[in-house]
Amino acid sequence: MLHPVAAPGAPVVRRPFYRSLYFMVLLAIVAGGAIGHFFPEFGESLKPLGDGFIKLVKMIIAPVIFLTIVTGIAGMRDLKQIGRVAAKAFAYFFFFSTLALIIGLIIANVVQPGRGLNIDPATLNAGAVAQYASAAHETTIVGFLTSIIPDTLFSAFVEGNILQVLFVSILFGIAMAIIGDAAAPVQRAFESLSQIVFKLVAILMKAAPIGAFGAFAFTIGAYGLGTIANLAALIATFYLTSLIFIFGILGLVAWANGFSIFRLVAYLKEELLLVLGTSSSEAALPSLMQKMERAGAAKSVVGLVVPTGYSFNLDGTNIYMTMAALFIAQAMNIDLSLQDQILLLLVAMLSSKGAAGITGAGFITLAATLAVVPSVPIAGMALILGIDRFMSECRALTNFIGNAVATLVVARWEGQLDREAMNLALGSKPKALAAPPDPAAGPGDKDAITID
Template sequence: MGSHIAITTGNTPPPAKKPLYRQLYVQVLVAIALGATIGHLAPEFGTALKPLGDGFIKLVKMIIAPVIFLTVATGIAGMSDLKAVGNVAGKAFAYFLTFSTLALIIGLVVGNVVRPGDGLNIDPATLDTAAVADFANKAEAQTITGFLLNIIPETLFSAATDGQILQVLLVAILAGVAISATRPVSDLVTDVLASFSEVVFKLVHMLMKLAPIGAFGAMAFTIGEFGIGSLANLAALIGTFYLTSLLFVLVVLGLVGWAGGFSIFALIRYLREELLLVLGTSSSEAALPSLMEKMEAAGCRKAVVGLVVPTGYSFNLDGTNIYMTLAALFIAQAVGVELSLAEQLTLVLVAMISSKGAAGVTGSGFVILAATLSVVPSVPVAGMALILGIDRFMSECRALTNFIGNAVATIIVAAWEGALDRERLNAALSGNPLPLPEEDIERHERSGPVSEKLAKVLEKTP
C-alpha cells in the first residue's frame, strides 16, 4: 500500500533483483513439494506437522483485523466526498452478485454435461450420516437474519478481538466517516492511524517470511492424512471441478480483465507468491493482507481496496459457488437421483442466499452445501459423506479461485469508480512497479507530524 511500500523516487535506481532462492514464491513452491513428499513417504510424521500450517494461518488471522481497520478507516478518512463510499459499495455488490450467480450457473451446467457422479450407484442407506451431522447442524443454525445481526459487534472493540471480518469492516467504515466529518480536529487521529499502519504492515512482511514453513506443514498434513491414493476414487469430480475453475478464471475472468484493460495472466503472475501461499495452506485468508497491499501498489485507491477486498472474502466466492452446484449434482447422480430443472433452479436460488449467510463459518463450503441440499428432499444430505474425504483437496481450488476473483473485482470496481491509476497498474503487472505517488512520499518525508501535534495537544491540556 502507499503507506508501507518501499519508497523510491525517479532518481533512485530500482533495487537489485533477489536471487531465485530468496524469492518467496520459490521458497513456498519448494516447501509445498517437500511437504507433499514427506506426507506421502512418512504419513504419520506428515500428519504430525499439522501445527506448522495451523500456527502460520493463526498468525496471519491475528493481523487481519488491524490491516482491514487501518486500511478502510484511513482510506475513507482521506476521501473528500463521502458519497463515494456508497458508490464503491454499490458497484462492488453489483459485481459480486453478477459473478457469484454466474459461477453457480456454470457449476450447474458443467455438472449436467459431464455428469461426474454417473455409474457410482451408491445406496444412501449405506452412507455414514454421522460423518456429516456436524455440518448439517451448522447449516440449520444459519439464518439470514442471524447473519445480518452478527455483522454488528457486541462492542466497538470486540470486532477486533473476535476476528469477524464483516464486523471489523463495519467499525472501520463508521470510524472513517466519523474521522472525515470531524476535521481538522481529527487530523491527529489520522496521523496516528497512518503511523500505526506502517508498523502493522511491517509486521505483515515479517510474518510472510514464515510462509514456506506454514505451507510445508499444511501440505505434509494433507497428503499424510488423506493420502494421494484417496484422490483416485473420486478423480472424476476432482478433475471436473479443477478444470471448471480453471476455465472460469482464464475464460470468464480473463474476458472481464480484457474488458477492463489488463491481462489475467499478468495478474496471476503478479500475485504468484500469494497464490502459492493459498495453495499450500488451503486458505485464502492467509494471503489477504498481502493482496490488499499489492492491489494498492497496482494503482487501486486505498479506500476501494479496503472496501472491496474484505467484503469480497464474504460475498464474492466464485470457487465456492462452482463447487456447490457441481457437488450437489454429483451427489444426486451418485445416488441415482435425477433432479428436475425446477429443483436445479431452486438449488441455485438457495445457494445465492446461503453462500452469503455462511460467510466466515469454519468449513463454510460444506456448511453451504448442507444448507443447499436441505431444500431438495430427494437428495440425501448424508450423500455429502461421499466427498468428505476429498474436501481438503477441493478447498485448495476453491480458495485459489476465490482469491483471483477478488483481485479481479478490486481492479474492475476501482476502474468503474475512476479510482484506478492505469500507469501504475500496467507497470505493476509488467513487473516494474512505479514509485509511490507524490502525496505518499511527502507523508513519509514529514518529520514527526504525530509527535508535533501531540505536543500541541498536551500544551493545551491543564
C-alpha cells in the same frame, strides 16, 4: 510510499530466484507433499506448523482491515463516493457469484462426474456429516445479518470476525470523514501505524514456507493421494471448471478493463502458492490488500472491496456448491428435474450469503442447500467428505483471484485506478480503453504505490 528510484543507467539489483518467497513456498509445498506421502504419520504431526502460521496471519488481519478502511474513507471525505463504491462492489459480487453457480450447474450436467458410481443411499454414513448439517441448520440470513454487529466496539477485534471488523471500520471512517480537519491528527497517527502494521505483515510472511510445509504435509499425510484417485472425475471437473471461470470469464472481464488475467496471476504468484499450501485464502489477505494498492487501486476501494469480497464474492465456493450437489445426485442415480435444479440454484444463492465468513463455509453452505432441496439426501455429503480438503484448495484459489479482479474493476469504475502504477506492477504495456474513467471522479491513490 515510493522507494527511491535508481539513477538512469544504474544496474538493477535483483534478488536471486532461490531467495524469493515464491520459490521457498513452492519448495516447501513439494517437500511437504513428499513427507506426507512417504511418512504419513509424521506428515500428520506437522499440522501445528500450518495452523500456527494461519493464526499468525489472522492475528494481524483485523488491524490491517481497520487501518486501511479508516484511513481510506477519512481521506475520501465524500460519503456519496463511499456509498457508490459499496453499491458497485455488491452489484459485481452478486452478478459473478450467481454466474459461478450457473456455470457449476451447467458443467456438472454436461460432464456428469457422478454418473456410474451407483451409490446406495442406505450405505452412507450420515453421522460423518452431522456437524456440518447442524452448523448449516443454525445459519440463517437473519442470524447472519445480526451477527455482523459486534457486542462492543472492541469485541470485533478480539473475536477476529472479518465482517464485524469491516462494520466497525466503516462507521469509524465515516465519523472521521464527517469531522474533517479536526480528525487530521488521528488520521496521521493511523497512517503511521499502518506502516508499522504492514512491516509486521512482511515479517510474518517470512514464516510462510514453514506454514505451507506443515499444512501440505498434513493434507497429504492425513488424506493421501489415493483419496484423489477414488473421486478423480469430480476433482478434475471442478478444477477444470474453475480454470475456465478464471481464464475465460474473469479473463474477459480483465481484458475489458485494460489488464491481463495472466499478468495478474503472475503478479500474485507468491500469494497463490501460499493459499495453495495452506488451503486458506485468509493467509494471503493482508498481502493481497497491499499488492492491490501497489497495483494502483485507491486505498479506500481496496479497504472496502477486498474484506467484503472475502465474504460475499466466493466464486470458487459457488462453483463447488452446485457441482457437488449434482455429483451427489448423479452418484445415487437421482434424476433432478429442471425445476429441482432451479430450486437448487435459488437456495444456493441465499445459503452462500447466509454462511459467509464462517470457517469451512464451502461444506456448510452445501449442507444448508441440500437441507432445503429434499430430492438430494444430505447424507450424500459423506461421499465427498474425504476429498473436501483437496477441493478447498481450488475454492480458495478461485475466490482469491476473483477478489483481486473485483478490486481492480471496481477501482477502474470509480476512476480510482492509477493506470501507470497498474501497468508497472503487472509488467504490461499501457492500453487505451474504449471507455476511459471520468477524470472528474478523482485520481487513484498514488501515495499507496510501492515500487520494488
